[in-house]
Amino acid sequence: MSLTARDKAVVKALWSKISSKADEIGAEALGRMLTVYPQTKTYFSHWADLSPGSGPVKKHGKVIVAAVGDAVSKIDDLAGGLAALSELRAFKLRVDPANFKILAHNLIVVIAMLFPADFSPEVHVSVDKFFQNLALALSDKYR
Amino acid sequence: MVQWTAEERAAIQGVFATLDYESVGRESLARCLVVYPWTQRYFGGFGNLYNAEAIMANPNVAAHGTVVLRGLEKALKNMDDIKNTYTTLSELHSEKLQVDPGNFQLLADCLTVVVAKHMRTEFTPDIQAAWQKFLSVVISALRRQYH
Numbered sequence: 114m115s116l117t118a119r120d121k122a123v124v125k126a127l128w129s130k131i132s133s134k135a136d137e138i139g140a141e142a143l144g145r146m147l148t149v150y151p152q153t154k155t156y157f158s159h160w161a162d163l164s165p166g167s168g169p170v171k172k173h174g175k176v177i178v179a180a181v182g183d184a185v186s187k188i189d190d191l192a193g194g195l196a197a198l199s200e201l202r203a204f205k206l207r208v209d210p211a212n213f214k215i216l217a218h219n220l221i222v223v224i225a226m227l228f229p230a231d232f233s234p235e236v237h238v239s240v241d242k243f244f245q246n247l248a249l250a251l252s253d254k255y256r
Numbered sequence: 257m258v259q260w261t262a263e264e265r266a267a268i269q270g271v272f273a274t275l276d277y278e279s280v281g282r283e284s285l286a287r288c289l290v291v292y293p294w295t296q297r298y299f300g301g302f303g304n305l306y307n308a309e310a311i312m313a314n315p316n317v318a319a320h321g322t323v324v325l326r327g328l329e330k331a332l333k334n335m336d337d338i339k340n341t342y343t344t345l346s347e348l349h350s351e352k353l354q355v356d357p358g359n360f361q362l363l364a365d366c367l368t369v370v371v372a373k374h375m376r377t378e379f380t381p382d383i384q385a386a387w388q389k390f391l392s393v394v395i396s397a398l399r400r401q402y403h
Contacts, residue, residue, distance in 0.1 A: 144381055149381065149388050222372045222384065225369045225370075226376050226377065229373040229376065234287045234290035234308050234312065237291050238293075
């Protein structure tokens, strides 16, 4: 389900609207993922505190959302732009790619919560497609 | 059998208390048909589903959204035996409607997004966890009669 020109425009427009709350979005989404899908905690056993709003969650949420923002800027070549991130996941972190979908769902829930007026079904479908393509790019180097 | 904590029951009942079945039902089903267009295959008789605007204004979609929410209410009222409460519904979806059960998760996800939109920060991570657990139990019950 490749990104049309319209999808790309919609994602870019939404991102510029929501980037002021980027850190909050990242922290919330990550916190929710760890709470609602406890199996994802297995990747963060080295953190002292996995609860929503904790230091490690806030810090890593920021990292994640910065990377998403970066992906938005590289939307015309996600596989190329995210190659290094993909290799990190493939060879070092070994995150099961099913989890990318889980995080995407939580990012979408948080965006809907914080920006309900900006998250119409038409925007939702482009964002969902973008996250799907992002996940594909992130798992590109797995095998 | 599913175990519900007191907090989970309260959370789920709390979410339902905020829901206007008609508007949430309509929004969720419409959103599902827009975000996951292949789901439109089950609604051939619904008339104009040609674009997002048409879908969101379609009265059949609205009416059916309410039907879905009323169905969920049945599960809410029988939380300790959703499995059996849904036997006929499950048979309906598998034998008569022949809905690919993968679609249940898609509609559930859209419902969660609509709830988040309405409840905003009141939709805390713990409430989201309880709500999604409820939806997974519902989906599992709906899948039970597929053979």
